[in-house]
Amino acid sequence: MSAPRDQHFLIDQRAVEKIAGFVDVSGRRVLEIGPGEGVLTRALLDRGARVVAVEIDPALVDELELLFADEIMEGRLEVIPGDATKVDLPPFDIVVANLPYSASSKITFRLLESGFEVAVLMYQKEFARRMIAQPGTPGVGRLSVMVQTYASVKPLLELSPNSFRPKPQVRSWVVRITPHEPPYPLVDRQVYADVVRVLFSHRRKTIRKGLRSGKGTFEPEAIERAIAGLPDDLLRQRPEDLMLEEFALIANRISRCLNDELPANG
Numbered sequence: 001m002s003a004p005r006d007q008h009f010l011i012d013q014r015a016v017e018k019i020a021g022f023v024d025v026s027g028r029r030v031l032e033i034g035p036g037e038g039v040l041t042r043a044l045l046d047r048g049a050r051v052v053a054v055e056i057d058p059a060l061v062d063e064l065e066l067l068f069a070d071e072i073m074e075g076r077l078e079v080i081p082g083d084a085t086k087v088d089l090p091p092f093d094i095v096v097a098n099l100p101y102s103a104s105s106k107i108t109f110r111l112l113e114s115g116f117e118v119a120v121l122m123y124q125k126e127f128a129r130r131m132i133a134q135p136g137t138p139g140v141g142r143l144s145v146m147v148q149t150y151a152s153v154k155p156l157l158e159l160s161p162n163s164f165r166p167k168p169q170v171r172s173w174v175v176r177i178t179p180h181e182p183p184y185p186l187v188d189r190q191v192y193a194d195v196v197r198v199l200f201s202h203r204r205k206t207i208r209k210g211l212r213s214g215k216g217t218f219e220p221e222a223i224e225r226a227i228a229g230l231p232d233d234l235l236r237q238r239p240e241d242l243m244l245e246e247f248a249l250i251a252n253r254i255s256r257c258l259n260d261e262l263p264a265n266g
């Protein structure tokens with residue numbers, strides 16, 4: 001059964017304690033997305049975290065404000081009503097959340113852009129598996145390439161539908177995400193993101209054809225100059241087979257051609 005706004009509440013108290021305890025949150029600013037009825041919020045507060053919780057459902061916001069009136073007054077909890085993909089977020093160090101699965105992708109990209117020390121996040125199992133998919137394997141895609149460029153992801157815990165009320169149809173994974181600098185220097189992060197997006201939106205095409213299909217995104221003349229300077233065996237591959245280093249190579253060449261820094265074969 002699917003619930004409105006992904007409202008599957010965690011009822012497995014041992015899992016709640018584990019999730020709240022995977023990283024030391026004592027005295028830290030913790031962002032929680034989708035606190036729901038506040039089980040995880042309570043466990044984080046009990047561990048000495050200062051929590052900012054973003055909840056989209058106004059009825060749940062009211063409930064949380066009643067339930068946690070003392071903690072809110074003491075300044076240990078702030079409840080922000082709104083959509084976590086859009087609202088302004090105050091500064092935070094750590095993210096701990098049982099995410100709304102339909103917004104997983106948007107929220108993950110948003111978090112990686114804003115920056116944090118470490119995150120412990122629950123995802124639908126299939127989504128989490130795509131985040132860690134390696135080149136040449138079926139799950140590889142824009143998500144895995146972009147996440148692995150900016151972070152390392154470690155699975156910590158698997159939960160069955162029985163851990164939730166109402167029961168979802170899917171299994172869940174809790175993962176730790178630790179941001180890092182890209183392993184290969186990137187001339188322009190936006191161009192890199194565009195290259196990855198364009199190539200995976202034509203994932204059955206070779207790199208050469210995929211890049212040429214990105215005309216709406218890149219100046220065709222710059223693409224042709226970039227292609228002329230890239231190795232032929234790279235251009236014959238498909239995006240699912242490329243290593244992160246090769247996405248960086250392609251994007252950096254395009255960035256330089258867009259900046260008019262490189263002649264063809266330069």
Ligand code: SAM
Pocket residue numbers: 005006007008009010011033034035036037038039040054055056057060082083084085097098099100101103
């Ligand atoms: N953390 C709670 C728990 O573990 O029991 C609830 C988790 S439930 C899977 C997801 C929660 O996210 C719900 O409370 C839902 O209302 C909220 N939610 C859904 N979409 C959201 C969004 N875009 N921004 C903020 N909260 C959202």
